[in-house]
Amino acid sequence: MNRINSKLQEEKKLLSIYFTAGFPNLNDTVSVIQELEKSGVDMIEIGLPFSDPLADGPTIQESSTQALANGMTTKLLFEQLKNIRKTVKIPLLIMGYFNPILQFGVEKFCKKCIESGIDGLIIPDLPLSVFEQEFKSVFDRHNLKNIFLITPQTSEERIRKIDDLSYSFIYMVSSSSTTGSQNSFGTTQQNYFENIAKMNLKNPQIVGFGISNKETFSEATKHQKGAIIGSSFVNFLKNNKIEEVENYVKQLV
Amino acid sequence: MKLKICGMKYPENIQETAKLLPDYLGFIFYEKSPRFFNGELPEIPKSVQKVGVFVGASLYEIRNKIRKYDLELVQLHGNETPEFCALLKHHNVEIIKVFLVDENFDFEVIRPYETVCDYFLFDTKGQNPGGNGTAFNWEILKNYPSQKPFFLSGGIGLEEIKMIKQLNLPIYAIDVNSKFETAPGLKNIKLLKTTIAAIVQMSLRPVLKKNKTMKYNITENGFYGNFGGAFIPEMLYPNVEELRQNYLNYTNEPGFQAEFQQLLKDYVGRPTPLYFAEHLSAKYNTKIYLKREDLCHTGAHKINNTIGQILMAKRLGKTRIIAETGAGQHGVATATVCALMGLECIVYMGEIDIKRQAPNVARMKMLGAEVRSATSGSKTLKDATNEAIRDWINNPIDTYYIIGSVVGPHPYPDMVARFQSVISAEIKQQLMEKEARENPDYVIACVGGGSNAAGAFYHFLNEKVKLIAVEAAGKGIDSGESAATSVLGKIGIIHGSKTLLMQSEDGQITEPYSISAGLDYPGIGPLHAHLFESKRAEFMAVTDDEAMQAGLNLCKTEGIIPAIESSHALAVLDQKKFDKNDVVVINLSGRGDKDLNTYIDYFGL
Numbered sequence: 088m089n090r091i092n093s094k095l096q097e098e099k100k101l102l103s104i105y106f107t108a109g110f111p112n113l114n115d116t117v118s119v120i121q122e123l124e125k126s127g128v129d130m131i132e133i134g135l136p137f138s139d140p141l142a143d144g145p146t147i148q149e150s151s152t153q154a155l156a157n158g159m160t161t162k163l164l165f166e167q168l169k170n171i172r173k174t175v176k177i178p179l180l181i182m183g184y185f186n187p188i189l190q191f192g193v194e195k196f197c198k199k200c201i202e203s204g205i206d207g208l209i210i211p212d213l214p215l216s217v218f219e220q221e222f223k224s225v226f227d228r229h230n231l232k233n234i235f236l237i238t239p240q241t242s243e244e245r246i247r248k249i250d251d252l253s254y255s256f257i258y259m260v261s262s263s264s265t266t267g268s269q270n271s272f273g274t275t276q277q278n279y280f281e282n283i284a285k286m287n288l289k290n291p292q293i294v295g296f297g298i299s300n301k302e303t304f305s306e307a308t309k310h311q312k313g314a315i316i317g318s319s320f321v322n323f324l325k326n327n328k329i330e331e332v333e334n335y336v337k338q339l340v
Numbered sequence: 341m342k343l344k345i346c347g348m349k350y351p352e353n354i355q356e357t358a359k360l361l362p363d364y365l366g367f368i369f370y371e372k373s374p375r376f377f378n379g380e381l382p383e384i385p386k387s388v389q390k391v392g393v394f395v396g397a398s399l400y401e402i403r404n405k406i407r408k409y410d411l412e413l414v415q416l417h418g419n420e421t422p423e424f425c426a427l428l429k430h431h432n433v434e435i436i437k438v439f440l441v442d443e444n445f446d447f448e449v450i451r452p453y454e455t456v457c458d459y460f461l462f463d464t465k466g467q468n469p470g471g472n473g474t475a476f477n478w479e480i481l482k483n484y485p486s487q488k489p490f491f492l493s494g495g496i497g498l499e500e501i502k503m504i505k506q507l508n509l510p511i512y513a514i515d516v517n518s519k520f521e522t523a524p525g526l527k528n529i530k531l532l533k534t535t536i537a538a539i540v541q542m543s544l545r546p547v548l549k550k551n552k553t554m555k556y557n558i559t560e561n562g563f564y565g566n567f568g569g570a571f572i573p574e575m576l577y578p579n580v581e582e583l584r585q586n587y588l589n590y591t592n593e594p595g596f597q598a599e600f601q602q603l604l605k606d607y608v609g610r611p612t613p614l615y616f617a618e619h620l621s622a623k624y625n626t627k628i629y630l631k632r633e634d635l636c637h638t639g640a641h642k643i644n645n646t647i648g649q650i651l652m653a654k655r656l657g658k659t660r661i662i663a664e665t666g667a668g669q670h671g672v673a674t675a676t677v678c679a680l681m682g683l684e685c686i687v688y689m690g691e692i693d694i695k696r697q698a699p700n701v702a703r704m705k706m707l708g709a710e711v712r713s714a715t716s717g718s719k720t721l722k723d724a725t726n727e728a729i730r731d732w733i734n735n736p737i738d739t740y741y742i743i744g745s746v747v748g749p750h751p752y753p754d755m756v757a758r759f760q761s762v763i764s765a766e767i768k769q770q771l772m773e774k775e776a777r778e779n780p781d782y783v784i785a786c787v788g789g790g791s792n793a794a795g796a797f798y799h800f801l802n803e804k805v806k807l808i809a810v811e812a813a814g815k816g817i818d819s820g821e822s823a824a825t826s827v828l829g830k831i832g833i834i835h836g837s838k839t840l841l842m843q844s845e846d847g848q849i850t851e852p853y854s855i856s857a858g859l860d861y862p863g864i865g866p867l868h869a870h871l872f873e874s875k876r877a878e879f880m881a882v883t884d885d886e887a888m889q890a891g892l893n894l895c896k897t898e899g900i901i902p903a904i905e906s907s908h909a910l911a912v913l914d915q916k917k918f919d920k921n922d923v924v925v926i927n928l929s930g931r932g933d934k935d936l937n938t939y940i941d942y943f944g945l
Contacts, residue, residue: 141730186843260575
């Protein structure tokens with residue numbers, strides 16, 4: 088079974104962490120992953136940096152710009168991840184925008200993912216319809232999970248369709264925003280979390296965007312299976328040593 | 341107003357007339373008429389409907405003609421009763437009942453026909469049952485009591501059409517015949533052509549649309565060939581989808597069109613002149629026309645699009661407007677329409693551009709817009725676009741994003757091209773007046789994202805017109821400082837659209853360079869990528885130096901200071917040889933006021 092799907096069956100709320108590959112230093116990618124697993128994180132999203140990350144707020148934008156300036160490339164990321172499965176067991180996903188993947192070659196990219204032990208992909212600007220028509224068969228052939236996003240504005244009909252097309256989890260964007268931290272969620276968001284839970288979707292949902300601390304994590308996972316922390320962790324990495332990751336994770340759960 | 345050309349007789353002449361795409365062609369099946377039609381019908385375009393004209397014919401006779409000629413309408417000039425009309429309706433035709441009018445006409449007679457006819461036609465009462473070639477006193481129609489659409493007939497020529505325009509009557513169609521003939525049944529094609537152009541000019545009739553395959557138009561999914569689509573994150577999906585579902589319906593509404601056309605006319609100052617550049621023509625030994633978009637309000641074609649989109653935003657119930665801008669022209673055009681409509685306006689502009697384009701920043705502020713500095717990435721146009729998109733993600737309910745070019749996710753490229761297509765629609769009409777032809781030999785326009793080129797090319801895409809798109813080569817294509825996307829770009833995704841763009845091998849979008857702030861976009865609109873790939877348009881690249889010289893040349897020869905963007909299009913004259921008889925239209929997309937500092941620095945003025 089795909090590592091993501093086994094993880095989703097565990098009887099616990101899942102903590103997933105996002106970070107930008109090649110940030111703060113070019114060769115930090117592997118040590119950040121190892122440190123996160125050691126700290127008890129359930130799942131990791133490795134950000135493939137892009138020059139024009141439309142869905143991201145300032146923190147992740149800056150980390151991407153820095154990573155690219157450091158010399159990060161798609162090819163180099165796969166080099167860095169070559170032996171990752173010798174040490175790391177938890178599910179690993181790559182989150183990246185479509186253009187770099189398109190330039191690398193979608194088929195080749197999927198193949199490299201499987202060789203490196205990547206379990207799933209999150210490509211925010213790859214539309215559902217294009218995925219379905221052009222790339223679903225490639226993903227399926229490699230047993231690679233494609234994770235779709237839903238937002239508070241997504242219609243019920245579309246959520247059902249996304250649920251149909253998903254075979255692991257649904258990335259539930261907490262609010263109408265780009266990535267970035269919030270201190271707590273208001274009633275609108277909490278109602279949204281609850282309403283989605285009531286839809287009884289076949290895929291569990293993991294909440295992302297705006298989760299930064301223990302409070303937002305527990306609010307986000309009250310009705311959902313897990314939550315993703317991104318900008319807050321990227322910010323942490325910017326200002327702290329990698330060895331301190333464990334302390335960061337501990338204060339979250 | 342629809343047009344019916346009646347009394348068709350000779351096959352070749354029928355075919356020529358049909359090519360002008362009137363709404364209806366009339367064939368007279370009345371033996372006593374000198375225009376009696378009894379031949380074989382040549383092939384005519386599907387959009388042209390065939391009307392059979394009868395005077396007191398039997399049901400049997402009419403039915404045979406309907407079958408033989410595949411008639412879509414039947415026009416009745418005799419004493420046909422309402423019951424007769426009702427019987428005819430079973431033959432799947434529309435019915436036009438004719439009434440002959442004089443001073444004593446009583447509209448009561450039309451009443452029994454209301455329910456059994458589709459149209460009425462009012463002709464002059466005279467010796468013959470029609471085709472008397474004289475007009476009646478149309479003032480009488482001011483008392484028309486019915487809602488039924490009607491045709492007006494009898495001695496209508498160009499002068500009469502002008503009168504009709506002034507009378508402002510609720511006329512559905514005009515029916516022309518003898519005033520456009522060289523002999524009975526033989527239509528004067530040239531005269532018809534100029535008259536149709538005049539009718540279009542009088543806004544009595546939209547520009548003719550040809551009913552043939554539009555191979556350069558967008559598909560339902562938003563693709564031009566391999567390019568286009570909507571590669572957007574889910575957060576943008578509801579807004580973009582709402583727009584996609586509505587943009588055609590809204591823009592096709594008569595109310596929308598009326599408001600749009602009125603603003604283009606009274607606020608923007610359209611139609612902009614198509615100016616025959618005599619000195620430039622003499623210099624390059626060809627016939628050069630300049631489409632004067634530089635004379636639009638705010639100084640460039642950009643406002644054609646912002647007027648259209650602000651009306652769209654209002655129809656969608658949005659109250660907050662965002663836009664991106666590079667040089668500031670689109671920002672100013674957006675701030676202008678927001679001031680006009682009283683809507684909040686936020687313009688994203690790269691930090692570097694804000695410094696370079698201080699006068700336009702001041703204009704936007706004076707117009708009440710907030711200018712927000714885009715400080716991410718390379719801090720120029722592409723980053724301003726990213727910031728505007730992020731704003732839209734954060735404000736999905738009340739906000740509308742006015743994109744400034746034929747870029748971005750579907751339906752933006754198509755919508756912006758449609759709003760800008762007024763440029764080529766006008767060129768067609770104006771060329772008809774000046775050269776008695778609709779199509780030039782060449783249309784030349786500069787391409788950054790490509791909105792002015794899309795507008796200038798639009799109505800010529802499926803015609804035999806050579807299109808030249810001019811990109812900015814900057815300091816030279818191989819210099820590393822260029823914006824010639826078609827040469828330097830590869831297929832990829834930028835701002836939600838699959839198109840050609842300048843990028844690294846790794847798919848990171850690179851920063852282009854041009855002396856012209858309006859041309860340094862790393863992509864081109866998907867339409868242009870398709871025109872490039874399919875070789876429908878010729879793409880040329882013009883360097884900073886070549887463009888600056890061409891700009892100065894226009895100042896000296898014609899007394900027009902062009903925008904540096906437009907100077908790129910002008911520079912083609914030095915690179916390409918045109919024939920003496922070629923009609924070459926160059927889209928002068930903007931005026932040079934905004935570029936004075938660049939001109940001053942460059943020429944040491």
